[in-house]
Amino acid sequence: MRRTDTAQRGAAIAALLIIPLIALSGCSRAEPETRIRFTAMGTLVEVTIFGTAEQEAEAAAREVEALFGDLQRRWDPWHDGQLGRINATAGTGQVPEVSIELADMLDRAAQISRDSQGLFDPAIGGLIRLWGFQDGDNPPTEPPSATEIERALDDSRPFTELWDGRDRSLRLPAGTAIDLGGFAKGEAVDLAIELIRARGITDAIVNAGGDLRAIGRHGDRNWRIGIRDPRDQDVLAAIEVAGDESVFTSGDYERYFIYDERRYHHILDPRDGQPSRGTVSVTVLHTEAALADAAATALFVAGPQQWEETARLLGLDRVMLIADSGTIYLTPEMEKRVRLREAAASAVVVRSLESH
Amino acid sequence: MPQPIRSDPSTSGQDDRLIAGFAALAIAIHILEAAFPSPLPGVKPGLANVVTLIVYLRHGLQMAVWVAAMRVLVGSLLVGTFLSPTFMLSVTGAAGALAALAVTGRIGGRHVGPVGLSVVSALTHMSGQVFVAYHLFIPHPALLKLVPILLTAALLFGTVSGLIAANVLRLLARPAAATA
Amino acid sequence: MIKAGDIFILILAVAGVGATYGALWAPRSVGHTAVITVDHQVVRELPLGTDVELTINGAIGDSRLAVDQGRIRFIDSPCPGRYCIHSGWLSRTGQVAACLPNGIVVEILGEEREYDAINL
Numbered sequence: 001m002r003r004t005d006t007a008q009r010g011a012a013i014a015a016l017l018i019i020p021l022i023a024l025s026g027c028s029r030a031e032p033e034t035r036i037r038f039t040a041m042g043t044l045v046e047v048t049i050f051g052t053a054e055q056e057a058e059a060a061a062r063e064v065e066a067l068f069g070d071l072q073r074r075w076d077p078w079h080d081g082q083l084g085r086i087n088a089t090a091g092t093g094q095v096p097e098v099s100i101e102l103a104d105m106l107d108r109a110a111q112i113s114r115d116s117q118g119l120f121d122p123a124i125g126g127l128i129r130l131w132g133f134q135d136g137d138n139p140p141t142e143p144p145s146a147t148e149i150e151r152a153l154d155d156s157r158p159f160t161e162l163w164d165g166r167d168r169s170l171r172l173p174a175g176t177a178i179d180l181g182g183f184a185k186g187e188a189v190d191l192a193i194e195l196i197r198a199r200g201i202t203d204a205i206v207n208a209g210g211d212l213r214a215i216g217r218h219g220d221r222n223w224r225i226g227i228r229d230p231r232d233q234d235v236l237a238a239i240e241v242a243g244d245e246s247v248f249t250s251g252d253y254e255r256y257f258i259y260d261e262r263r264y265h266h267i268l269d270p271r272d273g274q275p276s277r278g279t280v281s282v283t284v285l286h287t288e289a290a291l292a293d294a295a296a297t298a299l300f301v302a303g304p305q306q307w308e309e310t311a312r313l314l315g316l317d318r319v320m321l322i323a324d325s326g327t328i329y330l331t332p333e334m335e336k337r338v339r340l341r342e343a344a345a346s347a348v349v350v351r352s353l354e355s356h
Numbered sequence: 357m358p359q360p361i362r363s364d365p366s367t368s369g370q371d372d373r374l375i376a377g378f379a380a381l382a383i384a385i386h387i388l389e390a391a392f393p394s395p396l397p398g399v400k401p402g403l404a405n406v407v408t409l410i411v412y413l414r415h416g417l418q419m420a421v422w423v424a425a426m427r428v429l430v431g432s433l434l435v436g437t438f439l440s441p442t443f444m445l446s447v448t449g450a451a452g453a454l455a456a457l458a459v460t461g462r463i464g465g466r467h468v469g470p471v472g473l474s475v476v477s478a479l480t481h482m483s484g485q486v487f488v489a490y491h492l493f494i495p496h497p498a499l500l501k502l503v504p505i506l507l508t509a510a511l512l513f514g515t516v517s518g519l520i521a522a523n524v525l526r527l528l529a530r531p532a533a534a535t536a
Numbered sequence: 537m538i539k540a541g542d543i544f545i546l547i548l549a550v551a552g553v554g555a556t557y558g559a560l561w562a563p564r565s566v567g568h569t570a571v572i573t574v575d576h577q578v579v580r581e582l583p584l585g586t587d588v589e590l591t592i593n594g595a596i597g598d599s600r601l602a603v604d605q606g607r608i609r610f611i612d613s614p615c616p617g618r619y620c621i622h623s624g625w626l627s628r629t630g631q632v633a634a635c636l637p638n639g640i641v642v643e644i645l646g647e648e649r650e651y652d653a654i655n656l
Contacts (some may be wrong), residue, residue, distance in 0.1 A: 037573075037576060037641065038576060039636060040574070042634070042636070044632070044634050044636070044641065048652060050655065072638075136617075136636075137615065137616065137617060137619070137636060137637040138616050139616065139617045205652060205653050207653045210654060210655050211655065212653050212655060214652075214653070218652055223652045223653070224650070224651045224652050225651060225652065225653050225654070225655055226650065226651035226653075226654045226655065227654075227655045227656070228654055228655065228656035232624070233623065233624045233625065233626075233631075235651065235654065237656075238651070247655045248655075249580035249655055249656060251656070255617075283655065292581070323627075386600070398588075440646075460545075464541045464545075466539075467539050467541030467544075468537040468539060468541035468542060468545065469538060469541070469542050470537075471537075471538050471542040471545075472539065472541050472542035472543075472544070472545035472546070475542075475545050475546060475549050476545055476549075478552075479549060497578050500560045501560060501561065503556055503560050504553065504556040504557040504560055504561060507552075507553045507556055508553050511549050511550065511553050514549075515546070518542075519537075522537045524538060524540075
């Protein structure tokens with residue numbers, strides 16, 4: 001019968017149309033990506049591993065978790081780990097015991113401190129404690145008095161004076177304390193990546209509270225990293241990372257309080273003991289996370305006037321500094337790498353780091 | 357052959373047999389559709405709507421409702437899906453299509469023919485089914501991704517059905533066209 | 537056979553169906569579910585389609601969250617720093633807000649994430 005015949009033909013054609021459409025719109029391919037999150041060093045740490053069987057990836061991530069927990073205890077400036085006990089010897093005349101790993105770390109920190117002309121200084125623990133920024137969960141609510149700050153400054157010494165690179169020992173006068181805050185996260189991330197690599201994993205990201213090191217790629221595409229705007233929730237710039245690279249940002253929005261309509265944040269200028277002014281955030285790209293971490297801090301303190309010189313001295317070429325004024329400073333290499341969102345394009349100034 | 361319900365006394369005996377035939381055809385198509393693979397279990401393209409449309413245009417809304425009800429009830433009993441989720445989807449689809457026919461027919465009047473009616477009723481049929489499927493059975497976002505495709509299919513089906521119906525009506529209207 | 541009204545209907549139908557592509561095939565990076573963990577164990581998976589306010593009990597007390605028009609945020613929390621609240625509205629796949637002192641983390645799930653990681 002023609003009617004049913006046409007209807008059947010119509011149905012067949014429709015089926016031919018629908019089935020490929022359904023297939024096209026079909027479910028996304030399951031990708032072997034494992035993400036494990038845990039809390040350590042006062043922040044959320046996320047380990048992303050690509051292309052490895054879930055069980056193996058999870059085991060590796062848990063090993064990283066244990067590593068972070070261990071390092072946190074060791075490097076906490078105020079409690080009973082190695083660094084805490086070292087700080088407790090301040091003013092006692094005792095020479096504290098420093099393990100080989102810590103000595104290596106302090107050597108490198110001293111080098112960065114010298115290169116940055118003291119803008120990065122791990123010996124400002126006393127000042128940090130005065131301000132109350134040592135506990136991330138309990139931020140302070142008001143600034144210390146000028147007198148207190150002056151006294152703390154008088155007590156403090158540059159790290160390079162306290163650390164003897166030759167016999168690898170520390171001598172801490174009263175009122176001084178080592179706080180590896182601007183360096184420890186980077187160091188932990190480096191060690192975590194080493195651990196992951198040792199297990200034969202080649203594609204991963206270790207992200208500690210937003211600061212990360214990424215190795216390899218995400219399958220057949222690069223890792224896509226978004227750099228968040230310091231003032232709102234949006235992504236300000238996108239970067240692709242492949243091979244081995246760290247992305248570290250220091251910002252005035254990480255630990256801060258507002259008092260009398262002024263923002264007081266945790267990145268103190270070692271020269272005057274006050275939160276450094278003029279900069280909103282600094283992002284550094286570099287292979288090694290520890291250097292990227294310390295450098296971001298140093299460059300923040302250097303500010304819009306001095307950052308180029310400091311970046312040059314530290315041997316960096318990929319830096320972004322966002323100033324109070326809203327201007328976004330980029331090195332030429334950084335400009336090639338970041339894709340800024342539309343609205344930000346007009347605020348960009350590229351500076352080449354060449355000595356003037 | 358099942359006796360049609362005589363709600364309209366002016367219907368001729370030949371039309372009675374035709375309506376019964378249509379009902380049977382609709383049921384047959386319903387069973388056929390049940391055999392077809394479908395992107396979502398129970399969601400059907402509504403091929404049987406061609407029949408509903410033809411009956412509506414030739415014999416009015418009441419007859420169309422009757423044929424549609426027959427199709428859904430008997431069809432589901434025969435296929436074994438009576439009162440199942442598939443049944444609910446069928447009911448919703450058929451009801452939506454009928455409502456659409458009635459409303460569009462009333463508003464459009466002379467300006468709307470089988471194709472327009474068919475497109476509207478096919479889209480309503482599909483939308484109704486998707487709505488029920490989403491809210492009662494699969495409230496998953498993935499279902500929403502299929503909607504544009506399902507609606508496009510409904511649009512195509514509706515157009516084709518409309519053309520088929522138009523042709524059938526033309527054939528049936530020929531004075532010498534006697535269908536036994 | 538084809539009347540003016542039919543053409544009118546066809547045009548409307550094509551436009552309408554086309555619109556559903558735009559509406560429903562929105563960027564896959566917009567999230568559809570919020571996963572809430574306490575102490576890194578999943579306690580709630582919340583579809584973002586329904587506006588709701590909820591309370592999650594954590595290590596130091598109750599945090600309150602609100603879902604509104606496909607987004608979620610912390611609206612109240614017992615922590616001193618209130619950083620979780622300052623994180624604002626989350627809606628895109630992969631976005632995270634956390635009240636660390638209370639041990640609560642909220643993450644947005646979706647089909648595709650725009651970024652593998654966010655640097656901040």
